[in-house]
Amino acid sequence: MFIYLPTLITFVCAIYLYFTRTFDFWKKRNVKAPNPIPFFGNYIDVFFRRKHMGVLYHDIYEQYPDEKVVGLYRMMSPTLLIRDLDIVKQVLQKDFESFPDRGVYYSKDKLGNNLFHADVDVMKGIRKHLTTVFTPNKFKSNFYMLANRADQFLEYMGRISDENGEVNMLPALRKYGADSIMMTAFGIDLNPYDENNLICDVLDEEIQYPSYFLELELLFPGSLARFDLSIFPTKIAQYFKQIIEAGATLGVTEKTERNRAIDIMMELKRQGTISSRKGDDEKENWVEITDELLAGQAFIFYLAGYGNNCLLGSYALYYLAKNPEKQDILIQEIDEVILKHDGKFSYEALKEMKYLEMVFEETLRLNPMTNAVVRNAARDVQLEGTDIIVPKNTILAISPYSIQHDEKYFPEPEKFKPERFSAENARENHPCAMLSFGLGPRSCLGQKFAQIQFGICMVKILLKYRVECTKNTPESITYTPLRLLLTPNERIYLRLVNRDK
């Protein structure tokens, strides 16, 4: 037994040294940092799914009110939480070429080449093509299709409400979000309002629970790509690859007038390779278009399109029910604009609803669905207004939740006050303090679509119903540590009260 003791001690020491070897990184650079724990760094609560990453960042943001940046260790990977808005601007916008991607790499064949996680060359190649899906003309032609689909959603909501006296908003809105993105982007009818069809919930279960492979990648960088592993299940990669294959067999390879995401993708597939060059001064890089690469884009459209929308809608209805006087203002605006448009709900009418836009902004301010806006340093860079040089391959995280709840930028931050975003008041807001869609060349591609998707849903509901709290409506909202996006722990039950009665 004793013969083995020195070996055991040496082994434990070696493991300890290995898993703490980076922990002087921030001290050497004079950056304040909470004490890390061997192996877990500062992310032990996230690792054991006791705290959402967004909540962890917020706690740390609040603990260091006087710092521009705070050092962290994600497992052993040095990560910098940015608090200062000038540095936010530098990282996301001004010095984009130094921070061009998010630094999360996994199997390119299993969704790892989606626009969100793709490296900068793929992003530059793909983004300019997919952006064409979101032109104002496209919105106009999508509007009527989305509005028609929303009628089915309304019927469904009415049915649930009649049966139960209240609606659990998130699962109901998940159907709307999934339906609207699947129809607009791919022309696929998921038929989600059929009671026996559980497709939206099944996809949601598979997609939204964070995988431990991300932690594996942090401990052993490069391991996921090397072993062809993904942070999303293989079934999901296959599902979206089938959508691409079906697109090809259904003949959308012909250039169509419709210009949906699937049409653009099929056009890219026909081309075979595309250039990532944006301007004459950039070097030429060729991106090969494979079904796997396109499946990644289909996947990110679906995830971003349903996942954010159902949360946003649920939160907005919750705040409107909690603040009936704000709901009155919104309903009055909707009624007036529709009346002005001869009782018809059109794209032009939607654009005139300014208070609706403010509700959209304020809901996003209170609940940015993302845990952090993240960038990876592509070279050693000095951060503005500091003498800190972040070395290449350091991850930088910005917490939209913390910045948007900081009273320096938004007085009475916990209050639901859409008026903060009136044309007059918005001028007072710091230009980099609203980060729900990120900022700069890698900001959200679907922002405008998200606004229309949200607007149609709200108008359809509020033209017919008021929303009210029931005895099951939560007093306040906390976030579950178990899901990718900032999702409520509580079920948001609300009553739909017919406005005609």
Ligand code: HEM
């Ligand atoms: C309320 C709805 C939405 C929210 C809050 C949201 C939020 C975000 C955020 C925070 C980012 C990261 C930005 C950054 O790092 O600077 C992002 C990126 C992205 N979003 Fe959204 N999003 C929404 C809807 C959508 C929709 C509807 C789509 C597409 C159909 C979409 C597609 C994307 C894509 C492709 C990226 C990656 C862009 C790139 O890296 O170049 N998003 N989104």
